Amino acid sequence: MRIIQLGGVAGLLAIALLSTACDRSPEARSAKFMAEGKKLLEKKDPARALLQFRNAVQVTPKDPEAHYQLAVAFLGVGDIRQGVTALRKALELNPKHAAAQLRLAELMTNVDDPEILKDARQRLESIIVDSPRNADALHALALTELKLGEADEAVQNLERAVSSAPQELIFAVTLAQAKLTQNDPTGAEAILKKACDDFPKSADALVILGRFYSIRDQVKNAEQQFRLALAIDPKSGAALLNLANLQMQLGQTAEAEKNFKQLSTLPEAMFKPVYADFLYQQGRRDEAIAEFERLARQDPDERATRTRLVAAYQSAGKLPDAQKVLSEALKKNQKDMDALLQRGELFLSAGKYPEAEADLNKVLHAKPDSAEVHFVLSKLDHARGSLLREREELSAALRLDPRLLQVRMYLASSLIADKAPQAALQVLHETPEDQKHTVTFFEQWNWAQLSLGKTADARRGVDMAIARVRTPDLLLQDAILKLEAKRYADGRQSLYELLRSNPEDARALRYLVASYSAQNQIGKGVDEVKAHAASHPKSADVQYFLGNLLLATGDKAQARQAFAAAKAVNPNYVPADMSLAQIDLLQANWKDARQELNTILTTKGENPIARQWLGMLEAAAGDQAAAIADFRRVIEVQPDNTKVLNNLAYLLAESGDQTEEPLKYAQKAVELSPSDGDFEDTLGWVLYKRAVYELAVKHLESSVSKKVNAVSYYHLAMACAKAGKEERGRAAFKMALRMDPNLPEAKQAQAMFPASRPAMSSQP
Secondary structure (H helix, E strand, O other), X not given: OHHXXXXXXXXXXXXXXXXXXXXXXXXXXXXXXXXXXXXXXXXXXXXXXXXXXXHHHHHOOOOHHHHHHHHHHHHHOOOHHHHHHHHHHHHHHOOOOHHHHXXXXXXHOOXXXXXXXXXXXXXXXXXXXXXXXXXXXXXXXXXXXXXXXOHHHHHHHHHHHHHHOOOOHHHHHHHHHHHHHOOOHHHHHHHHHHHHHHOOOOHHHHHHHHHHHHXXXXXXXXXXXXXXXXXXXXXXXHHHHHHHHHHHHOOOHHHHHHHHHHHOOOOOHHHOOHHHHHHHHOOOHHHHHHHHHHHHHHOOXXXXXXXXXXXXXXXXXXXXXXXXXXXXXXXXXXXXXXXXXXXXXXXXXXXXXXXXXXXXHHHHHHOOOOHHHHHHHHHXXXXXXXXXXXXXXXXXXXXXXXXXXXXXXXXXXXXXHOOOHHHHXXXXXXXXXXXXXXXXXXXXXXXXXXXXXXXXXXXXXHHHHHOOOOOHHHHHHHHHHHHHOOOHHHHHHHHHHHHHHOOOOHHHHHHHHHHHHOOOOHHHHHHHXXXXXXXXXXXXXXXXXXXXXXXXXXXXXXXXXHHHHHHHHOOOOHHHHHHHHHHHHHOOOHHHHHHXXXXXXXXXXXXXXXXXXXXXXXXXXXXXXXXXXXXXXXXXXXXXXXXXXXXXXXXXXXXXXXXOHHHHHHHHHHHXXXXXXXXXXXXXXXXXXXXXXXXXXXXXXXXXXXXXXXXXXXXXXXXXXXXXXXXXXXXXXXXXXHHOOOOHHHXXXXXXXXXXXXXXXXXX
């Protein structure tokens, strides 16, 4: 018996050991990690699930399912790059992993690259071959086909998806979208109405139909659907939000406020800040900030609320409050990317560009696929005058998220400002269809048409949009079109309406003056602006505009008074300080101008324009060393400032600097502005100073072909003399003498062409 008992114990021990060994096998451990990770995903906690799936991948690195679940977790926390990497690894281990194929293909449908979309289509078609009724795959395939312009095929696949999964509302919605792409709004409406019938208790179905009517400008029908949705579900956030937005569009502000306030009481985090946002947009900044502060106290760890609070502080000029919030956040967590991003924006607004760049680069390193950080970097490039890099960053942001309407509008605006309206139109054509019905889109589209001179198209666009809402941009566009049609009185009426709602709009004031100038009545324009400034004495912007207008019309004394009035309203109003310095510069009052510019730089913070003007002043006063030092400081914050690059290169060359520095600056200025003859002249002169005469002649010839300039001809003459091109040099010298024989360069060139004599000057 004892032996039997021992044998039994041994057997039990063996079983226990075997069980322990099984538990410790990689497969068993991985299964436990996977099970725990899936539970966390079900609880909508992808961040903690990520740790479990990473553990699973570590112990079973060749398990495709572990890599797939890891990808799902990465995508759940918004890390698309890592998610795609994990999906590709899963497919590398098992090319027929249908879920991984589907998820990867779905991600690929979010881009606009035709080659990537074709790859996605191929993947989805292979899934459907194995599973013809896979509704998710059919839906994703249809989305891909819509982007590839294959609307008919998309409709067929969506009809199959709806047939396979009639309980899925999203498939019907996409089918309606496809019908709109086919220019079949009646068909789209019928599908959405049927969805409402098929889902009689669905508030979402009614909201979607309401959105359709709203986009089609059928306002009453839209409102009816939103109210029906609220009758089914009084706490439907989508219905409340759409109804409130519609009421804002209709000018029913009080009713909209009630709905925004009710919306903010719903449990969903996304709706919490809507009332504060409404208050802010209405100009009730103190109330908005108080609401943001309440939300921040309610949930101190909610980053989105903190971000809005900091933005509100910044906009209200409460920078110390904004900095305090961010400092506290970064003390808790130095790797808080949201706080770093906002601190970078604060540095940017304060003109601290190197500090801003340092913070933004940290965020970019941690989140290379963040469209938002590329957008902020574009603002930094804009501030530095690097317009090409600005557009590159804006384009990068759009590639990462094509639905960023604000970024798209910035890019289009930048292209229009750079006299590339056709490129701007292409950017606008790529706007997602549902965003093409927004007022913001119409405003930018109209600006592009105006820049192209397509007034008829712009007129249609303005009329279509202004019938819905009378925004400042639409009123301004309406005025511009009327002024171009010489309907001056009508144009002024639109400008008056704009100024009643936004009295500080300098664009409206500028076109008001232009309307009188076109009728040779500039005095009336000045009088109207004076009257407007008198009725808005507390507006620094209006006083500043008046000062610039008076300065442009030659009344420097009254211009000074207007700038002083702007400073009386706001002692920190730097533009007025700059204009006062500008007047002294124009009048060659070097002492006063130098004092004013130094005061700006010491009391108002580093200002690249003030520093640039100070450098120009020092150069004019003959202090080359001081001018060089000032220009160097400008280049530190604005490395693409072509005028400063040019001036610095010229002064360094004149000072006898034989390093690569002046050549580097001159070459960069020409590279950035190849059509500027003055910059090419500087490059040629720098090369002349370095005794590279043949190349100097080449650039100086290019300079005089772009801009007829006596200095450039003198420089060309001297370079030709050194390069052995005496005949061409003598011709250039004679041309320069005819243009201006009194320049200092005339004496330099005269020594190389002794047979030529400068003409007698009529100047004393």
